[in-house]
Amino acid sequence: MVEEQRGERIAKFLSRAGVASRRDAEAMIAAGRVRMNNAPVEHPAVFVGPTDIVVVDGKAVAQPERTRLWRYHKPDGLVTTHKDPEGRPTVFEHLPKDLPRVISVGRLDLTSEGLLLLTNDGALARQLELPSTGWLRRYRVRVHGGVDPKKLTRLAEGMVVDGVKFGPIEASVDSVQRANTWLSVSLREGKNREIRRVMDALLLPVTRLIRVAYGPFQLGLLAKGEVEEVNGKILREQVPGLGK
Template sequence: MTEEDSNGEDSGGRGERIAKWAARAGVASRRDIERMIEEGRVKLNGQVLQHPASFVTDGDIVQVDGKVIENAARTRLLRYHKPAGLVTTHKDPEGRPTVFEKLPPGLPRLISIGRLDLNSEGLLLLTNDGELARRLERPETGWVRRYRVRVNGFVDEKALAALAKGVTVEGERYGPIEAGLDSRKGDNAWISVSLREGRNREVRRVMAHLGLQTSRLIRVAYGPFQLGVLPKGAAEEVPMKILREQLPKVEPKHRAPKP
């Protein structure tokens, strides 16, 4: 283990910053872990941490909410077909069913890469690696999120095309959105939507801005990963070879010892 320098990389002998260590162990993102530390929920060797500038070395015991956190396992990425009616959180204060309660059995603790709201469905990427989640969520990754949207109302195709220049809705500015009419039947229509940021309820808010009511929202792709024919409620692991091809710097957290 090494000491972290001013750029956040290891460079000496004190170990690894606890937020980075816990993120790699799949607890949560770095930001969420730092918040947990501020809330007094994290212990290092039995002592409640007071600040995130703490380091973990081999043999240290880390607890979150009283549970001992195992060291980082190999990085895993899964495609999950989220049904409507589930919230993308580990615990919901309103008692609604969550994605993580409905996952197939036998999976490790996972966190989501981005979110889908309660009534949205489709592709949700899950990982046990908080650092990977943080990396794939960042706009700098440049990955396009693609959706199919069923709406009710009159679809103005010129207004859809104009979204490519960005749009301001209730004082909030959204970046370029590619949107096109797929089909129309009576007052209902299907629209394909592609965007790079994917802010909270962005698609629904933009459709409402155009006078359209969203009745169904399905994410069909997140960057190079596709929903495809994955059944609702099913999770399928992305092979490490594929993950490496899409993110060349991603490596397994633990390698098998050489014979």
């Protein structure tokens, strides 16, 4: 209640405004890039009220808009970053020009395809990425070679690969096509390149990876490169406590 009266912490404000994640916003504050009411912000615990003027790198930050979420069918060949140091094409360069500034909920690597959620609210993105949210992420995965059921049992029990512990992964065989096998794979954690790493450890190299669902949100019939906004009522129903 006290926090509502004072507004919200500036790092959260910048995150919800789509400027940066909370962690990055704190780094921007430490670097002296953020001012409020013409005074430097020196601590991320500063509160922002509705009449306060926040400026980042000399540009005023608008009050956060209502929280919005989009489904995007990411093609392969794009990286999920706003700027790639290697100069590779990015997801954000290929989004419709009329879309506001958005950030991704998690990532899909360069050669992965399928459902990528996008939002204008950094706090929501962080919330949906947390393993504690408990949302299941589902994939269709093509691997080279046949799949021994014992390997699927190892996945279900969790694995340690190169010193990294991966939680249980549910996997079942969908179909076999000559030298390839299609699997349905589900997980809740989503560490960096998790599926590819555990499959490599099982000598099942991944030749195609498509995310088909993230929690309650489905890829469905969304065409490659297409973006579709999630209805606000549905978003509020699926994310308790989101508000209006």
